[in-house]
Amino acid sequence: MSVRLKNIIFLLFLALTFSTFAQKARVKGVILDEFNNAVENVNVNVGDKGTVSDKNGFYIIEIEANKRITIVFSHLSLKKTSINLSLKPNEDFELNPVMNSKVEEFGEVTVFGNSKKRIEGVTTIDPVIIRKIPGANAGIENIIKTLPGFNSNNELSTSYAVRGGNYDENLVYVNEIEVYRPFLIRSGQQEGLSFTNTDMVYNVDASAGGFQAKYGDKLASVLDITYRNPKQFGASIEASLLGGSLTVEGVSKNQKWSNITGVRYRDNSLLVNSQETETNFRPTFFDAQTLLNYNASTKWNFSFLGNISQNRYNYQPLTRQTNFGTIDEPIALLVFYEGQEKDKYLTFFGAGKAVYQYNERNKLKFLLSGYHTQEQEYYDILAQYRLGEVDANIGSETFGDVVFSRGIGSQLNHARNDLDALIVNAEMKGFHEINDKSQIEWGAKFTLEDIRDRIVEWEVVDSTGFSLPNPDLNYQNDQPYNPYVGPLAPYQNIRATNFTKINRFSGYAQWNFRGTLGTHEYWLNAGVRAHQWQVTAVGRPDGVSQITFSPRAQFAIKPDWNRDMMFRISGGLYHQPPFYRELRDEEGVVQTNVKAQESFHLVLSNDYSFKMWSRPFKLVSEAYYKNITDVNTYTIDNVRIRYRANNNATAYAYGFDARLNGEFVPGTESWFSFGYLKTEENQDGRGFIARPTDQRLKFGILFQDYMPNIPNLKLYLNLVYNTGLPGGAPSYVEDSYAYQMRLNDYRRADVGFSYVFKDESIKSTKSWLKPFNEFSLGFEIFNLFNNQNAITNTWVRDVYTKSQYGIPNYMTTRVFNIKLIARL
Template sequence: MRTVYKLLIVSLFFLSCSVFSQKARVKGILLDEFNKPIAGATIKAEAETVNSNENGFFLIAIPSGKKVTIEISHVSYKKSTVVVELKPNEDYELNVVLNQSAEQIGEVVVSSAGRKRVEGITVIEPQVIRMIPGANAGVENILKTLPGVYSNNELSTQYAVRGGNYDENLVYVNEIEVYRPFLIRSGQQEGLSFTNTEMVSNVDFSAGGFQSKYGDKLSSVLDITYRRPTKFQAALDASLLGGSATVDLVSKNQKWSNITGIRYRNNSLLVNSQETESNFKPSFADIQTQLTFDASTKWQWSFLGNISQNKYHYQPLSRQTNFGTVDDPIALQIFYEGQEKDEYLTLFGAVKSVYQANDNFKLKFIGSTYHTQEQEYFDILAQYRLGEIDTNIGSDTFGDVVFSRGVGSQLTHARNDLDALIVNAEVKGFHEIKEKNSQVEWGFKYTREDIRDRVVEWEVIDSAGFSLPNPVIDIPNDQPYNPYYGPLSPYKNVRATNFIKINRFSGYAQWNYRGSLGANQIWINAGARAHQWQVTGAPTEGKSQVVFSPRAQFALKPDWEKDMVFRLSGGLYHQPPFYRELRDYDGVVQPNVKAQQSIHIVASNDYSFKMWNRPFKLVSEAYYKNLTDVNTYTIDNVRIRYRANNDATAYVYGADFRLNGEFVPGTESWFSFGYLKTEENQNDRGYIARPTDQRLKFGLLFQDYMPNIPNLKMYLNLVYNTGLPGGSPSYADPYQYQLRLRDYRRADAGFSYVFKDATISSNRNWLKHFKEFSLGLEIYNLFNNQNAITNTWVRDVYTKSQYGIPNYMTTRTFNVKLNVRL
């Protein structure tokens, strides 16, 4: 009897092995005619059916040992059919390019590109990001050409959107939220953006009215997806500003894939073009890796890791800035002693798992850890001289200061240390309800922030032999006419130690629906977010706070001959305070700072048309924001200092326009224009301009090539912004000073000779191993415009006046760039 049982077990074992061995797998990536991934396509093989993901990737199990017909279909493309016959356990790679159906009309709402169109998302092609020149080339460089996105600092990757500040923008990589360093105060110190351009497959950007699934910020969402390799390839970029190397690896059975990038950057070329002479020794480097594993046809795992180290060593030597008028030229001369040493070490790791339970249900699990150690040490003595310039051309001292109107000195000191650990755990669900043309999405997230911060920072200013007291101390001071009896204190003195912990719970749920209204197509999204947090460890225990944020979007595509989509979106948006928003002017954490609240309304029109028999699109948007519990702030370069008291209300309104298309056949270019107005009211004192009240914006991104020499290509990146408030002293009452900086005008041009790429072939033997090879020249600040980021305020004893001397950014600079793809 036992022998029978043994034989039965053995038979069942071999039978099960035989059953499993009859399976094979087909995987690949679906692309359209423009090499863009196709998401949401249906892949069917006998009884099995799967869908391609956002990267166009699919994996399907089929029977082995017989011919199987695989059907690939999508409502926006022609159906494709492939017949394969595979061996047991064989993995077969099938990459298919789908062509659009010529007879298809108006399928905007249901296609992948149409989904982003009705959601108001701007899609940026990675190829455009790689090629367009800029002092900080990358994703952020392209964003600054879009309407509603503002920046007046080419050395910084930070940007403001529709009246918000740098801290109000969400950034995701592979659905994982990424963070920026805390102590950065100058664009020169930022080094590298987190996003590695060479690893990017998709970039989506929304400037407002975004869905509930995105986090709790007030202004914008930048959603970046890294590509998943399908074969081995390598890339190398090198220039006078640094370089990068990227490698794609894939296992033979296609289960494992990895993409790794290493970058290095040195800003000396740009810093040396500024007025301040210095010894600048920066070192900005990072390494990123993405590892993906297909455990089965239903389960996928991935890991994203990043190690970044920025060492910013700066030793200013001297500076001379000429200003004034032709009849009365004045110069500011400064001689420096001392140096600044800043270091930032960032470690980031995230694990993501996607489980496709069935065709209609998907689960995602995401865990991430962000650890940053930052130090900011400097002791710099600046001795200045304000005087008249010798304008006599034949003089030996022509251009020098020959008569002093004022002298003084400034000593700044800092010993700032910060250690922050942020841990996230998140689960997301996606349900497809095909019979009702709708989807349900939900998510829940836990975040713990552990921050240790020590601030020791002071500044002493001597003007014409008199020490300037702290402007916050309200004691009359009319030196030298009467003695000053106030306390002897530095002009600025910030000392604080903050060891705090913040626990956050957040979640969302939303519903998507597509259907018809008569002959018209409609798309609806409705959802809500909730966020609870509490600050502990501060001098006073923070109370538990909860906010609730309902949001909705509606899109209508009329049954017209013209291809138009109308959108209306909005809702209630909250931004629970992050660590920087909790820290007041004195560096002390205020644990009960409320979440800033904003009501968004965005109305837009998307018009696709053909001009010169080429595709074009005009997007027009009007928006309004009403903000309460506003946490007011000041901006010095890129450093934001909050008052942490929720003492204001504010509003923003404006309009954005963007026309993009093939102005030159085969290339994408765009023109953008924006207008906004934003004001705040602090403690009912009346409305004044906010620090981000940058009224007009014009951006141009243009690509061209020579018809007779197609190898020679040209790229132009042009931005014009009207001046920001911020020309007044940092200590000034904003209600008494509403000075503005100069208009920001900048054009960066690039010229590239392409020896070989996907469209240009070459018979040269040395190029046969390369897929792409190009050499280029870039010119930053083509027209050599003088753009100022802040003003330095100096007193003139002779005229009893105070001058605001602009702190200019970079001048015209040349760069050489090499791009190689294997």
């Protein structure tokens, strides 16, 4: 069949589709409760025709045109609502009803309706909270770090670890499309901007484990983000000392077209200049994103998500002095730098999505996406240091200076790293509602990864005039007492060129069922994922074709009790077929036959909703266990992960998480979270040691408040406490058993004060505020208590005692920021 004939048939099909529905109209919208939360599983009926709202509260229903009809909205736990309408043929009408709670009293306890996200164990975060809570790297990642199970010790990075996993073990979706992070990032201050534009976000769901088969092949967590479909014209501007953003959205007159576009710029110099290393820092982080939607008919919807991101990181360190040791024996590291670092990341991302709703119970989705990144990491930095004793005499003219040197040396670091990666995904999904109690979901996906990578890194270390050899050569350098006869070699030297292609086929099928056991309600989800892949690399043996199967299940039950409680058990097998970073060994060479890491998950949960002080609260607690095999061990330097690519270990993780959230202050949501984790690995049967992400204890607080006498003045607090990670060893160490040192505890509090001139709850009669729906001016304090948090150690030698000192590399100190927010 020729291409022209195919196009004619397609156009005839569209014409037939439009003519068939010429005398129809469509009503769509989002159903909200009185707390402005989306409500799912609302029955929307017009006569004998009906539909059900989805997890985002969205519904769409077809009605007869030129006829007065009644739409009825009903829900098990909300009051029934009905609205009369009369629409023109082929008209799209937006209707966003608000349904009030239908409360059933049992003594002092109030029972509210259940939601799908509650059943699945998914945490939903309000986008308004994301925008308002302060943080050095504000956004979604800033908020989820306060949730139980999510950990991070780096305020400059968007990376996070979940329940013993590392930064590469987390899935991130935007509008059901998987997104990626840059490959060559080694330091949090290089990242600049997260992919997700907070001002465009409609909904955020986070799961820390035990997630369903429909989510992809990672071991740790899922972050499922949905961007907003505009309902009317709007614009928002945000500006601060760290940069700014502009977002514009709108819809066409016939409601068929809608678009939201955001542009962001960020400059981290305010934060980096607060660190101990004095620098000439000239960064520029910029991106632009757009989401375009087209409602072609009552059955077809098309959308396009596009992103262009450019990060330029120019870094020229000057000097650094770090004081450590004890009061009786203060020691300092004084460093003078020469050289600079120039990094550049240019990323293009585009994704198309088509949704075919061929009736109320059946839906198909077609997704096509492409990700292209060009990255370079170039630096030549010479660090000349003095390690010595500090003058602690307060009356001395040299107080605080290094007066006696214990060690003198230098370190020269060089890199010329380039990477070009292209990732293409084609996917098809189906959703079929068999009846009111049972649904089936399935999907199939093809992925092509084409990555070209060159690594050239070396480091030369000089200590008091003597070049130190590579520690892996096992030659002893006992100069000046004995001559050195070993080879001259850099302290570290990595050189590799990789041209790698990976073809992947993956798919899933799962079944959802809702039923009753006597008077108790229960929900069941069962599914399986499959993943096949093969790696080819120029100059390396072709990898074998590998395949994994991952059965998963969830069971939740809500007893018919006076207390609103739900119990849930979930788990199964989770596989992580290696991504490109996981294929590279410590020498930078791609290993084509790296196996998928396999983890057995078991999660036990309790969800308790209750009222306290006549306001809603929820306590969620989870206990979990993971048994992991074929572990691809690694070391972490700042945020850069270096894999061994040999699947030579087993591991386990277990712990307990809890979060209490609710209206501690009327009209605002706050929460307190706690987490306990223990994770260890056993390499080659040598015994269990702590994994690099063994974060034993975690406390997080997100708190909102306002002054009763001045309701315009708001307060936002973001507080995190994490115990120290086992990250104190030198990054070049291959034998993790030789170093099991831990960094100090991570303690950080960010606070923001905002004066709201106008928003939904605060009205204003001032003429200059009339164009605005919201206008506020804020003042933020990052690292309120000025805690010294370290991300890694710098290791230097004492020439006299031949000892090595681990000098902490501290993160940001206390920083002040001003922020303006305006929304039309």
